[in-house]
Amino acid sequence: MSEKQKLVVIGNGMAGARFVEDLLARGGGNQFDIVMFGDEPYGNYNRILLSGVLSGTHQAQDIFINSLAWYEENNVKLHAGVRVQRIDRITKTVIGADDIAESYDKLVIATGSSPFVPPVEGIKSDEREGNKDGVFVFRTLDDCDGIAKYAENAKSAAVIGGGLLGLEAARGLANRGVETHVVHLMGHLMDVQLDGKAGKMLRNSMEQMGVNVHTEKATTAILGNGHVTGLQFKDGSALECDMVVISAGIRPNTQLAKDAGLAVERGIVVDDTMTTDDPDIYSVGECAQHRGMVYGLVAPLWEQTAVLADRLTGRKTEAAYTGSKLSTKLKVMGVDLAVMGRKEPENDDDEVVLYSEPSRGVYKKLIVRDGKLLGAMLLGDTSTAATLLQSFDRGSELPENRAELLFDLSGETKSQSVADLPDDAQICNCNGVSKGAIVGAVKGGCTSLKKLCDATRAGTGCGACKPQVEEILQFSAGDLLTEDASAHYYVPGVPLAKPELIAAIQAQNLKSVSAVFAALANGKEDPGSKAGLASLLKTIWHDQYEDERDARFINDRVHANIQKDRTFSVVPRIYGGVTSPDELRRIADVADKYQVPMVKITGGQRIDLLGVKKEDLPGVWKDLGMPSGHAYTKAFRTCKTCVGSEFCRFGVGDSTGLGIQIERKFQGIEFPHKLKMATTGCPRNCSEATTKDIGLIAIEGGKWEVVVGGAAGSKVRKADLLVTVDSHEDALLYTGRFMQYYRANAKYLERTYDFVERIGIEKVRQVVVEDSEGIAAQLDADIEAAVAAYVDPWEEAHTPQHPSQFVNLLSAKETAQIRSLQPAYGD
Amino acid sequence: MLTETLSYVVFNLGNLNRIPLGEGREYQIGDEEIVIFRARDGVVYALQARCPHREGHLADGITGDGKIVCPMHSYKFELATGAPVGNDCQALKTYPVRISQAGEILLEWPSVTK
Numbered sequence A: 001m002s003e004k005q006k007l008v009v010i011g012n013g014m015a016g017a018r019f020v021e022d023l024l025a026r027g028g029g030n031q032f033d034i035v036m037f038g039d040e041p042y043g044n045y046n047r048i049l050l051s052g053v054l055s056g057t058h059q060a061q062d063i064f065i066n067s068l069a070w071y072e073e074n075n076v077k078l079h080a081g082v083r084v085q086r087i088d089r090i091t092k093t094v095i096g097a098d099d100i101a102e103s104y105d106k107l108v109i110a111t112g113s114s115p116f117v118p119p120v121e122g123i124k125s126d127e128r129e130g131n132k133d134g135v136f137v138f139r140t141l142d143d144c145d146g147i148a149k150y151a152e153n154a155k156s157a158a159v160i161g162g163g164l165l166g167l168e169a170a171r172g173l174a175n176r177g178v179e180t181h182v183v184h185l186m187g188h189l190m191d192v193q194l195d196g197k198a199g200k201m202l203r204n205s206m207e208q209m210g211v212n213v214h215t216e217k218a219t220t221a222i223l224g225n226g227h228v229t230g231l232q233f234k235d236g237s238a239l240e241c242d243m244v245v246i247s248a249g250i251r252p253n254t255q256l257a258k259d260a261g262l263a264v265e266r267g268i269v270v271d272d273t274m275t276t277d278d279p280d281i282y283s284v285g286e287c288a289q290h291r292g293m294v295y296g297l298v299a300p301l302w303e304q305t306a307v308l309a310d311r312l313t314g315r316k317t318e319a320a321y322t323g324s325k326l327s328t329k330l331k332v333m334g335v336d337l338a339v340m341g342r343k344e345p346e347n348d349d350d351e352v353v354l355y356s357e358p359s360r361g362v363y364k365k366l367i368v369r370d371g372k373l374l375g376a377m378l379l380g381d382t383s384t385a386a387t388l389l390q391s392f393d394r395g396s397e398l399p400e401n402r403a404e405l406l407f408d409l410s411g412e413t414k415s416q417s418v419a420d421l422p423d424d425a426q427i428c429n430c431n432g433v434s435k436g437a438i439v440g441a442v443k444g445g446c447t448s449l450k451k452l453c454d455a456t457r458a459g460t461g462c463g464a465c466k467p468q469v470e471e472i473l474q475f476s477a478g479d480l481l482t483e484d485a486s487a488h489y490y491v492p493g494v495p496l497a498k499p500e501l502i503a504a505i506q507a508q509n510l511k512s513v514s515a516v517f518a519a520l521a522n523g524k525e526d527p528g529s530k531a532g533l534a535s536l537l538k539t540i541w542h543d544q545y546e547d548e549r550d551a552r553f554i555n556d557r558v559h560a561n562i563q564k565d566r567t568f569s570v571v572p573r574i575y576g577g578v579t580s581p582d583e584l585r586r587i588a589d590v591a592d593k594y595q596v597p598m599v600k601i602t603g604g605q606r607i608d609l610l611g612v613k614k615e616d617l618p619g620v621w622k623d624l625g626m627p628s629g630h631a632y633t634k635a636f637r638t639c640k641t642c643v644g645s646e647f648c649r650f651g652v653g654d655s656t657g658l659g660i661q662i663e664r665k666f667q668g669i670e671f672p673h674k675l676k677m678a679t680t681g682c683p684r685n686c687s688e689a690t691t692k693d694i695g696l697i698a699i700e701g702g703k704w705e706v707v708v709g710g711a712a713g714s715k716v717r718k719a720d721l722l723v724t725v726d727s728h729e730d731a732l733l734y735t736g737r738f739m740q741y742y743r744a745n746a747k748y749l750e751r752t753y754d755f756v757e758r759i760g761i762e763k764v765r766q767v768v769v770e771d772s773e774g775i776a777a778q779l780d781a782d783i784e785a786a787v788a789a790y791v792d793p794w795e796e797a798h799t800p801q802h803p804s805q806f807v808n809l810l811s812a813k814e815t816a817q818i819r820s821l822q823p824a825y826g827d
Numbered sequence B: 001m002l003t004e005t006l007s008y009v010v011f012n013l014g015n016l017n018r019i020p021l022g023e024g025r026e027y028q029i030g031d032e033e034i035v036i037f038r039a040r041d042g043v044v045y046a047l048q049a050r051c052p053h054r055e056g057h058l059a060d061g062i063t064g065d066g067k068i069v070c071p072m073h074s075y076k077f078e079l080a081t082g083a084p085v086g087n088d089c090q091a092l093k094t095y096p097v098r099i100s101q102a103g104e105i106l107l108e109w110p111s112v113t114k
Ligand code: SRM
Pocket: A561, A562, A563, A568, A569, A571, A600, A601, A602, A603, A604, A605, A606, A607, A608, A631, A637, A638, A640, A676, A711, A712, A713, A714, A715, A751
């Protein structure tokens, strides 16, 4: 028999799961047998990031916090998908669905809250149980899924409620290409946090991103038979729409506690130790009411779980929760908004510091009492939010010159402003991570943003502090800084993951890089994103792609690889590494004629002419009369071969023949990164096929093994077996199908070795070989289309794309005119 | 306030359309190399041609959002002011430039006389 006490937790959400983590971190695993109930059939996820999932910046699978395995590893018994129906305080037992019962010594209620659905006519379906088609709330992953799916076929959507959550939902819907309306009961958006002026400016910002805002509208009915067709308002007006998301506030889930006879007002009443009026029952999270307050944000409830864990484990028997100061940020891409504390002055001598610049959408307001910050609102420019939040949280004395609080007066870069904060300043307000802890982790080797966030948990809550975490990373990592290809976005400048980006590009028919920036990035042309977008658009549109050369890296403008002295290298294609005396002679002649400083045999079984001047490129290509080897771009490079069955005494397959066939077929096709292949005539692997992106290995019996995801560059990885085939046709088929799957799903600059590892070879095999998603035929068709659209870029030797494509220096002439000016020039 | 006379020589760098949209090209002015960028939003910039980091030719870089990214090691600079972005190189020199009625690039090259 265990001598441990038994602890039962109802609720596996942000508070319940966090509490168990806190408890385990304090050694609670040795003191308690832990049992949890959660209404959802999986582990727990980050509810805050649902907004990101809806707007497409996050994938559902990326927001999970603990997998089912985590519970097992930590000896936590989780009843996933089991709803608790009753608490029997006499027998000290919790009873759930299917009569699952667990006795407890200590019980924690963390049931969170449910969306409040106002009494509006026409919500319920006439025909069946539940809501009319097209009516949604926004609280769970399932809700999010339902909204996203329905939005695919909807032309317009209305969000009832213009608070934080409603606006995030609206932005998400707008991102999905649906005409979006926000219907708000009060006079201005986010009326709980903002004053009228700020609300009005926020409205402008929302409208600028295509969200229509209707204020002072009381919805009386949802129209439509069977499915939503519109909204009816009290003032007699109406709005047509195909779907509705109701976001009108939340109501704590208190029924269980009420039925058990615990004290319940708005929430389950707890004291400073998070204990209810039953000394063995506690409550944390959105369902709890503390000193009259019920909180709807994560920061307070994470303070609560820490206090409760401290007490239950005896780590800090004096720990007490005394309430939280509220601050929040709006997670709507394109709107910078941070608010904290009060929104209006209360006493006559409260000081109000105000700055307003409507033309830029900037509004800042501070409420100061006795030299301390009581509240702040920053819209349009949140550069001083971190500093203000510090003063607000600590109640510290503000500087005499209030302007310092509104503007980055120093004119220094932001990194210095974060650099100036003391070590104990809290950066991540979701997870309570201090600047010191972040700096420590960087020094300890976390030199990429992702590693750092993973290690410290900073930025893993709502994500709003990520820019600051990044700044700290930048100044404390210095040269050691490593890049992480912007964790979720396909390119940094367009905040969409690849599938959503592709969907948006297709839905809106965006065929050029500038069209994508205009439609999906508020017109901001991020130079670091251009090349990635160009590559993607080419993949999506093939020959319909509107090529803008300035979006390409120099190598892809002139189809050669730039060298440190601005000369270029020329690597003609030599299919399968097999050449001829005639080809070699031409290469030699070109090297002579253009005085090429170095002729080198590459590691890719071909010849590199290094040090060619930009102006000479067209001439070199013409004289070579060979197609481009694409040694300069993110595309299919080479297929290395070995001599194989034709000559080698061990060869069991025609690796040279197959290699040539492959290279002829797939030459020049663009990929998210370069793609290299090899064919080898037997498992001795002379062409190193087992460490290529795709390798084909001949084995006895006329068969070929197709292996993928190998590497022997900065990383070494043995390729995984995808499938074994018995003909060249099938080898080509699966090669092409895998290629297309990689093209369509990899992030920009993700080599196959990372891609295969991320997706998992099992999954890759299911899709590519077993056709588990029914997309094989489409993948085959897409890669064939890419093959068909291929044009040798070196043809531009004959038809340059612009007269100055290969010109470095243009001529200038001095005009006779010399002007003299008093007193200054540059008018 | 100003005691010296500021005057400048105007160089005609030819028609703007000799530079592809969004790209840059170099010109030799006296002993100096300069680069003209023709940004996608229609603004034209004149700056020193070489990157202060390791002499990369900025003309081969990628422009966007008012910035130029050097093709060699991706250092970034503001096109309008030449100021470094996220690196501590010296700022690039910038020169006044305008476009004539006929679409020609007119570079105003300072020559100061006391
Ligand atoms: C020419 C060559 C070296 C040689 O003299 O043999 C070469 C030269 C360069 N390699 Fe390589 N790599 C060459 C074979 C390889 C190989 C071996 C192979 O292909 O069998 C590898 C390991 C396999 C691989 O690709 O992983 C290789 C791994 C790399 C990497 C590391 C890639 C990685 O993800 O680990 C880079 C850097 C990158 O891609 O970001 C790189 C980048 C480069 C660049 C393009 C650097 C640059 O951006 O300027 C070099 C260009 C020189 C030029 O202008 O020609 N090169 N490079 C080889 C050309 C092969 C060809 O004919 O196409």
